[in-house]
Amino acid sequence: MSWARLAAGCLLALIATDAALASGALQQSFLQPMGPVAQEQATHLMRVVGITMIVILPVLVGVPLILWRYRYAKPRGAYAPEWEFSGKLEYALWGVPVLIVIVLASWLWYSTQKLDPYQPLGPDPLQVQAIGLDWKWVFIYPAEGIATVDELVVPVGRPVELTLTTDTVMQSLLIAPLTGQIYAMPGMTTKLNFAATRTGEAEGENTQFNGDGFGRQKFTLRALDPVDYIVWTARGDNGPTLDEATYATLRRRTVLAEARGDLGLEKNAQPIVMTLGQADIFQQIVAKYHGGEAERWGGIGLPQTGATGAGK
Amino acid sequence: MSGNGLYPGLNLGATHGEAHEDAEKTVFGFWVFLMSDLIIFGILFASYASYLDPVGMAGGPGPKDLFDLTSVAIQTAFLLVGGIAYAGVSLALKYDQGRAKIITWLLVCAVLGAGFLFFEVKDFIAQAGEGGVPQASGWLSSYWALVGLHGIHVFSGILWIFATIGQIATRGLDDVVKVRLSMLGVFWHFLDLIWVGIFSLVFLVPLA
Amino acid sequence: MSGQTSPIFGNLDWSVTPFTDVLQHPGTSTIIGAFAASVLVLGAIAAVALFTRMRWWGPLYRNWLTSPDAKRIGIMYIALALIMLARGIIEGFVMRAHQASALGTLAQREGGLVAPDHFAQLFSTHGTIMIFFVAMPLLIGLINFVLPQQLGARDMAFPVLNQVSLGLTAAGAALVMISLLVGDFGTGGWTMYPPYTGKIFSPGEGVDYWLWAILISGMGSTLTGMNFAVTIFKERAPGMHFMRMPLFCWTSLCVAIMLIYAMPALTVSSAMLALDRYADFHFFTNEAGGNMMNYANIFWMFGHPEVYILILPAFGVFSEISSTFSGKRLYGYTSLVIASMSIAVISFTVWLHHFFTMGQSAAVNIAFGIATMVIGIPTGVKIYDWMATMWRGRVRITTPIVYLTGFFLLFVIGGLSGIILANPSIDYQVHNSTFLVAHFHNVIIPGVLYGMLAGIHYWFPKAFGFRLSETWGRRTAFLFVGGFVFTFMPLYVLGLMGMPRRSPTFQNPDFLPWMYIAAFGGVLMLCALASLIWTFWTSYRHRAALAVPGGDPWNGSTLEWSTPAPVPEWTFPCIPQVTARHEWGERKRAGDPWKAPAEYTDIEMPANTAHGLLIAIATFAFGFAMVWHIWWLAILGVLAIPGLVIFRAMRIIEPRIIPAAEVAEADGRFRQLVASLPAATRADEETERNRGVPDIAEFAG
Structure with a gap:
């Protein structure tokens, strides 16, 4: 039996190191944090594991010990077949877990409060809106007049407030190296607040299964120096314009590469950067489901399949 | 549920020890079943409350456009009087007043239940017409599901009444049928209980 | 599927089978689909041929399908579960094999063993089968078999209702099975979250298969819960006070209460989704005021108690075996009772932790997060209580103890990941990732599966009269433990590395080594399954050597060990008078446990009936007809059910009377046999000398 325990222990120990040492520039785990939220989440994880070990280690050590010491074939210790209760032991058995849960619960309270995704991380956060589509994300920078598909660019140092909705089924947006996930639902908005503390590229993704293209619904978050960020916002106007027609094409059930094909761009997985045609697109998409103009912006029914064919 | 009068509505008496024990088991089981059923209604009540807002009504007709409290009051009267009428069944059973009396009271219950259903369906048809x-909306979905499920329960109750009358006619008033009559009674009153909830939460609250 | 609905065949036509798919689009994905369908068809043909050749149809009908005996119903539940388990494990392996070959890029079409849509069906059926048609029938079957025997009752409170419950479960399982051959299954996972599973985004029969399988089997489970509860409240033997009930009965009571109160939520959420899909209601649609958050809430109001419905019977089993195989009393009986009941109650207050990330306020998340952690307290107490039970014992390392050890060492890791997930701040990161997948497999496999397999191994002799091979039993247990470690530990790592669950493809090459390890674990799981089947087969072949007609192979202390093995249909020749918590143990201490009762009376047993079978057929026809929109058959099916009930109610059904003389004769033979068999010591437990009559001088505790 002990080999199983050993294997389990080794694997657990490996988890953190392996994830942290993962190769490649694109970071995908909160164990390689790029911002304060993920940093705190990783720390809290280690804290919880550490505290919980107080009740887990005795089992991992005690069970093999008991089996060895009291095995029928060659018993060592005393035999007390009628022993079935001990008041002191009861206090310990109930008391220790209660104390640990009190400690853990206090930390839980603290960290949940602190990492509430609705709380901005500072004054004047960068406002970005995200719309989940079948199998891509549209990001809208209303103040900058830019919209992208599958690329989220943020300046290092400035907090970001991402407002989410979806124009199809429920989705969940996660940018692990920066912050946790939150669901995006049609006709409703949710928020994620985060900030990047260093430059780099992180993978963002949808984690809520939504059909065949789910495995490829990824986007890149690029955290740039504030100066580079300004350069990026300035070059936004040489792509297509995000108007109703473009949006209707994007709303089809396609992954990024197919959507590019449908828009007449080269068919690869490069993000699309667009000029924002209308500042209140996001609000109109949300309103479609609540007495807004349901038939506009690609409607509210089942999105078409892509012209270049996704399907089965 | 111990001591002398286990199920006072049943005329099984001390001479029917085994039957009495069976009654205890079966009727208790039926209570448990109804508790489970009650959870179904409870969740539907909660859903109804959650759709009872402008978002849930989605621009469709609302309570003020659809509900006719007079008709609801008539339905309530039918159902509650039907509940009282079942006391006739229980008393006739307890004092051994014969099959004819039990069947008559059962028919009275069925007729009152049918009267309730008549007005309920009439309301449904009128509402659909408007x-x-x-x-039309999430709120209306939850309204029809909740009130409709209660209606289906009443309909099943009426079916059950006729099935019971059939049993009394074919196999007589044996212990088994007596126990079933007492379960039917519990069910029939359960319908009233749910209706009180529907009457207040579904109809009165949104109009208040 | 053709565009039009035929009045006779509904939406059915010849294009719905995987054989048509493989002809139209040959590839690994469709070949696997067609192969699975072929296995189902050939398996069915082989079974029919075998039964016909061996002339088993008559006995099958008379002794099993129409039997209202809870013990036989329990065995049938377990047989059903094991068949479904085979499919579930194979599907799990295919998924692991697929993901090991699914490294792709964003620009290219998804590769790998199976197509994305096929992969989605696999994880949906795998989850549905493992929860509803493996874990549930396993535990319900085990409770059915064991509970009345431990309580000193002859049968369940409502034997025919019990038959109906089994029939409904089997009808649901049959719907899931037939989806292999006819049409597709849904792709929304075992939770089938709308709006993805609504009519707009998932047209076709897939989600409907799930809905009807769940609605039908869920009804069966509700009725079962009611049956268990009434049995425990009303059918205990005289003297069997609540605080004298074996722990397994207590956990069964918790399960019963939870089934009664939790299953309705599943019925409601599924019925609402069905109304959305069939009648254009707007409970969970995107538009017209629908709100999918209600589905998540209602589903998990069922879903979380369900987790504890699954685990508590296993806890009951562990309580029994830790005591029996340590030759020692159970430590902390009262603590364990309190802990079980608290788990049952608290489990209704934590459902929201399944969607911390839905956007509610931090305060709500904190409340539910803390409630979730609180459940860890009684669970931890239980684990320590079992350790205290083994401490200062004399532990025989039998198969159940191997499972128990695997449970101890692995379940605490599952508990650790559970505590991690209970923290909303961390859950934001690992929710919907393979970390979560690893977590729930980590509690369900070492918890439920090991517990149930240990229970089957423990009580098998009581059902069939011979023990299972200890050698093969232990090998199977080791394979299940190893298979678990290799399959799911890598998923923890992958989850922390950012791999979402249900991914048909991934782009990070760093995932690959872990995928290979997990796939190897999948191979071990297949071996474990084969080894399990072999255990049954080889034990059956050596049944003469393994026979334990004395009925008490493990020197147990609870009432079920007082009867012969296999146990007669009436279980007890006369209902025992209980005087102590460990009634059978007390009788052993008193000296002559096998003393014959003073007198025998006639025994009333419920008469055999085809009622459950007919209801099962009607509901299956109804479910299948609803899936394929064959309206005439659906109406027929739905009318047949009350028709059958009323028909039965009209008839006067006499119980079957077993005369006292027959009972006395059988019982007398058993007592003579016991007297003639040599008493086996615990050292001889695994040898041929164990004939089911233990050396009572050795009993202690």
């Missing part, structure tokens, strides 16, 4: 179909 656009209040369950396909």
Whole structure:
């Protein structure tokens, strides 16, 4: 039996190191944090594991010990077949877990409060809106007049407030190296607040299964120096314009590469950067489901399949 | 549920020890079943409350456009009087007043239940005519599901009454049928209980 | 599927089978689909041929399908579960094999063993089968078999209702099975979250298969819960006070209460989704005021108690075996009772932790997060209580103890990941990732599966009269433990590395080594399954050597060990008078446990009936007809059910009377046999000398 325990222990120990040492520039785990939220989440994880070990280690050590010491074939210790209760032991058995849960619960309270995704991380956060589509994300920078598909660019140092909705089924947006996930639902908005503390590229993704293209619904978050960020916002106007027609094409059930094909761009997985045609697109998409103009912006029914064919 | 009068509505008596024990088991089981059923209604009540807002009504007709409290009051009267009428069944059973009396009271219950259903269906048809179909909004979906499920329960109750009358006619008033009559009674009163909830939460609250 | 609905065949036509798919689009994905369908068809043909050749149809009908005996119903539940388990494990392996070959890029079409849509069906059926048609029938079957025997009752409170419950479960399982051959299954996972599973985004029969399988089997489970509860409240033997009930009965009571109160939520959420899909209601649609958050809430109001419905019977089993195989009393009986009941109650207050990330306020998340952690307290107490039970014992390392050890060492890791997930701040990161997948497999496999397999191994002799091979039993247990470690530990790592669950493809090459390890674990799981089947087969072949007609192979202390093995249909020749918590143990201490009762009376047993079978057929026809929109058959099916009930109610059904003389004769033979068999010591437990009559001088505790 002990080999199983050993294997389990080794694997657990490996988890953190392996994830942290993962190769490649694109970071995908909160164990390689790029911002304060993920940093705190990783720390809290280690804290919880550490505290919980107080009740887990005795089992991992005690069970093999008991089996060895009291095995029928060659018993060592005393035999007390009628022993079935001990008041002191009861206090310990109930008391220790209660104390640990009190400690853990206090930390839980603290960290949940602190990492509430609705709380901005500072004054004047960068406002970005995200719309989940079948199998891509549209990001809208209303103040900058830019919209992208599958690329989220943020300046290092400035907090970001991402407002989410979806124009199809429920989705969940996660940018692990920066912050946790939150669901995006049609006709409703949710928020994620985060900030990047260093430059780099992180993978963002949808984690809520939504059909065949789910495995490829990824986007890149690029955290740039504030100066580079300004350069990026300035070059936004040489792509297509995000108007109703473009949006209707994007709303089809396609992954990024197919959507590019449908828009007449080269068919690869490069993000699309667009000029924002209308500042209140996001609000109109949300309103479609609540007495807004349901038939506009690609409607509210089942999105078409892509012209270049996704399907089965 | 111990001591002398286990199920006072049943005339099984001390001479029917085994039957009495069976009654205890079966009727208790039926209570448990109804508790489970009650959870179904409870969740539907909660859903109804959650759809009872402008978002849930989605621009469709609302309570003020659809509900006719007079008709609801008539339905309530039918159902509650039906509940009282079942006391006739229980008393006739307890004092051994014969099959005819039990069947008569059962028929009275069935007629009152049918009267309730008549007005309920009439309301449903009227509401559908005004656009209040369950396909119109989340709120209407929850309204039809909750009130409709209660209606289906009443309909099943009436079916059960006739099935019981059939049993009394074919196999007589044996112990088994007596126990079933007492379960039917519990069920029939359970319908009243749910209706009180529907009457207040579904109809009165949104109009208040 | 053709565009039009035929009045006779509904939406059915010849294009719905995987054989048509493989002809139209040959590839690994469709070949696997067609192969699975072929296995189902050939398996069915082989079974029919075998039964016909061996002339088993008559006995099958008379002794099993129409039997209202809870013990036989329990065995049938377990047989059903094991068949479904085979499919579930194979599907799990295919998924692991697929993901090991699914490294791709964003620009290219998804590769790998199976197509994305096929992969989605696999994880949906795998989850549905493992929860509803493996874990549930396993535990319900085990409770059915064991509970009345431990309580000193002859049968369940409502034997025919019990038959109906089994029939409904089997009808649901049959719907899931037939989806292999006819049409597709849904792709929304075992939770089938709308709006993805609504009519707009998932047209076709897939989600409907799930809905009807769940609605039908869920009804069966509700009725079962009611049956268990009434049995425990009303059918205990005289003297069997609540605080004298074996722990397994207590956990069964918790399960019963939870089934009664939790299953309705599943019925409601599924019925609402069905109304959305069939009648254009707007409970969970995107538009017209629908709100999918209600589905998540209602589903998990069922879903979380369900987790504890699954685990508590296993806890009951562990309580029994830790005591029996340590030759020692159970430590902390009262603590364990309190802990079980608290788990049952608290489990209704934590459902929201399944969607911390839905956007509610931090305060709500904190409340539910803390409630979730609180459940860890009684669970931890239980684990320590079992350790205290083994401490200062004399532990025989039998198969159940191997499972128990695997449970101890692995379940605490599952508990650790559970505590991690209970923290909303961390859950934001690992929710919907393979970390979560690893977590729930980590509690369900070492918890439920090991517990149930240990229970089957423990009580098998009581059902069939011979023990299972200890050698093969232990090998199977080791394979299940190893298979678990290799399959799911890598998923923890992958989850922390950012791999979402249900991914048909991934782009990070760093995932690959872990995928290979997990796939190897999948191979071990297949071996474990084969080894399990072999255990049954080889034990059956050596049944003469393994026979334990004395009925008490493990020197147990609870009432079920007082009867012969296999146990007669009436279980007890006369209902025992209980005087102590460990009634059978007390009788052993008193000296002559096998003393014959003073007198025998006639025994009333419920008469055999085809009622459950007919209801099962009607509901299956109804479910299948609803899936394929064959309206005439659906109406027929739905009318047949009350028709059958009323028909039965009209008839006067006499119980079957077993005369006292027959009972006395059988019982007398058993007592003579016991007297003639040599008493086996615990050292001889695994040898041929164990004939089911233990050396009572050795009993202690």
